[in-house]
Amino acid sequence: MRYISTRGQAPALNFEDVLLTGLASDGGLYVPENLPRFTQEEIASWAGLPYHELAFRVMRPFVEGSIADADFKQILADTYGVFAHASIAPLRQLKGNEWVMELFHGPTLAFKDFALQLLGRLLDHLLAKRGERVVIMGATSGDTGSAAIEGCKSCDNVDIFIMHPHKRVSEVQRRQMTTILGDNIHNIAIEGNFDDCQEMVKASFADQSFLKGTRLVAVNSINWARIMAQIVYYFHAALQLGGPARSVAFSVPTGNFGDIFAGYLARNMGLPVSQLIVATNRNDILHRFMSGNRYDKETLHPTLSPSMDIMVSSNFERLLFDLHGRNGMAIADLMDTFKSGGGFSVEEDRWIEARKLFDSLAVDDEQTCKTIADVFYETGEVLDPHTAIGVHAARECRRSLATPMVTLGTAHPVKFPDAVEKAGVGRELALPEHLADLFEREERCTVLANDLATVQAFVAEHGNRGKPIQAI
Numbered sequence: 175m176r177y178i179s180t181r182g183q184a185p186a187l188n189f190e191d192v193l194l195t196g197l198a199s200d201g202g203l204y205v206p207e208n209l210p211r212f213t214q215e216e217i218a219s220w221a222g223l224p225y226h227e228l229a230f231r232v233m234r235p236f237v238e239g240s241i242a243d244a245d246f247k248q249i250l251a252d253t254y255g256v257f258a259h260a261s262i263a264p265l266r267q268l269k270g271n272e273w274v275m276e277l278f279h280g281p282t283l284a285f286k287d288f289a290l291q292l293l294g295r296l297l298d299h300l301l302a303k304r305g306e307r308v309v310i311m312g313a314t315s316g317d318t319g320s321a322a323i324e325g326c327k328s329c330d331n332v333d334i335f336i337m338h339p340h341k342r343v344s345e346v347q348r349r350q351m352t353t354i355l356g357d358n359i360h361n362i363a364i365e366g367n368f369d370d371c372q373e374m375v376k377a378s379f380a381d382q383s384f385l386k387g388t389r390l391v392a393v394n395s396i397n398w399a400r401i402m403a404q405i406v407y408y409f410h411a412a413l414q415l416g417g418p419a420r421s422v423a424f425s426v427p428t429g430n431f432g433d434i435f436a437g438y439l440a441r442n443m444g445l446p447v448s449q450l451i452v453a454t455n456r457n458d459i460l461h462r463f464m465s466g467n468r469y470d471k472e473t474l475h476p477t478l479s480p481s482m483d484i485m486v487s488s489n490f491e492r493l494l495f496d497l498h499g500r501n502g503m504a505i506a507d508l509m510d511t512f513k514s515g516g517g518f519s520v521e522e523d524r525w526i527e528a529r530k531l532f533d534s535l536a537v538d539d540e541q542t543c544k545t546i547a548d549v550f551y552e553t554g555e556v557l558d559p560h561t562a563i564g565v566h567a568a569r570e571c572r573r574s575l576a577t578p579m580v581t582l583g584t585a586h587p588v589k590f591p592d593a594v595e596k597a598g599v600g601r602e603l604a605l606p607e608h609l610a611d612l613f614e615r616e617e618r619c620t621v622l623a624n625d626l627a628t629v630q631a632f633v634a635e636h637g638n639r640g641k642p643i644q645a646i
């Protein structure tokens with residue numbers, strides 16, 4: 175499989191290079207040159223497969239030429255073997271034909287484990303083959319950091335540095351990162367805010383000379399392998415609900431358009447998906463586009479669903495590329511306009527095309543809490559605030575009661591106790607068994623000044639299994 179940039183200027187790459195590259199050199203995002211397409215008979219024949227075997231069939235075309243089948247099978251068996259539920263992504267019924275797909279049975283209790291557990295293993299496999307080591311740097315305000323560290327903790331060829339704003343992440347979130355111990359794991363608490371952390375990551379990608387030739391790799395939500403891994407669970411859900419003989423609709427809590435873009439790809443690969451609902455919190459740039467054909471940046475509002483607190487939706491460019499007939503020049507122009515501070519609208523027929531599949535809703539904190547309470551009284555289930563936003567949007571935007579509606583359950587409620595408490599469902603949530611002693615575990619973390627040179631010197635001193643990086 176070859177991958178091309180959404181801005182049309184960067185060279186096409188194979189899977190292996192896309193995995194190691196991040197942003198394309200023209201500023202665009204990589205997408206498959208040709209999407210694989212499965213027949214209905216083929217998809218139907220996958221009913222009942224264990225998750226990792228379904229994953230092999232769905233993802234094989236994307237990695238073809240870079241990873242041997244037997245290796246890929248083993249990697250997938252290992253990846254999904256660490257999940258704490260036999261179904262990996264179980265469906266739970268709320269009301270008639272209304273479901274939540276629980277994507278929080280991975281090690282860090284959020285759906286990001288589906289992709290980052292795989293990404294770590296894929297990286298390590300390919301690096302071993304090449305005889306290379308890499309450094310990962312990332313910034314986190316919570317979920318991504320712990321999932322990335324968990325995904326890389328067993329990698330022999332990766333050193334991972336995750337920065338979080340000192341004293342500005344919740345204790346559960348901090349401990350999920352700092353209690354994973356290993357020579358190749360480096361938690362850095364920056365005396366600054368999340369944006370400061372992110373700026374330092376960006377600056378480090380722009381000038382990597384401090385790494386003396388060692389490659390820097392990104393694990394943020396634009397990484398193609400993350401999107402690829404998320405396609406699988408759409409197939410998994412549909413196959414359990416009568417697909418592909420009947421269509422299924424999905425409601426997806428999203429900020430960066432990553433998870434829902436995976437659903438769009440599943441549809442284009444042949445899965446009958448009748449509707450995709452973009453469910454956002456008050457940071458509603460995606461809802462403003464879907465409801466009013468306007469894409470522009472507004473100020474950031476902190477909410478009870480912090481994993482969707484964004485101003486710009488980084489994967490949206492991938493959809494725009496398709497809406498513009500895959501014309502990279504058109505996307506480069508749009509993004510230039512956007513970057514220089516102007517929002518944009520797309521031509522009416524392109525927007526109407528998008529609206530055939532997508533609906534959207536922005537849900538505020540008050541409604542989020544009300545939905546957590548409503549669902550608790552209806553079913554006894556406690557939803558996390560992101561999932562609650564998805565369920566509310568599903569109920570408001572649903573086009574057909576005859577079509578199964580699946581909301582993606584993106585996190586376990588124990589990760590977001592504030593929202594659950596505000597919803598007044600009045601229950602102390604216990605940590606799942608594998609995290610029960612989280613508050614007794616040893617933590618390892620280095621506090622550093624909010625200063626690029628200090629951070630880069632630290633990475634250079636520890637980026638080779640905890641020892642100084644050698645010049646290549």
Ligand SMILES: *Cc1c(COP(=O)(O)O)cnc(C)c1O
Nearest residue numbers: 428429430432433481560584585
């Ligand atoms: C990351 C995250 C989201 C948003 O995912 P996108 O990549 O923006 O689609 C939603 N909910 C939770 C719990 C998350 O951690």
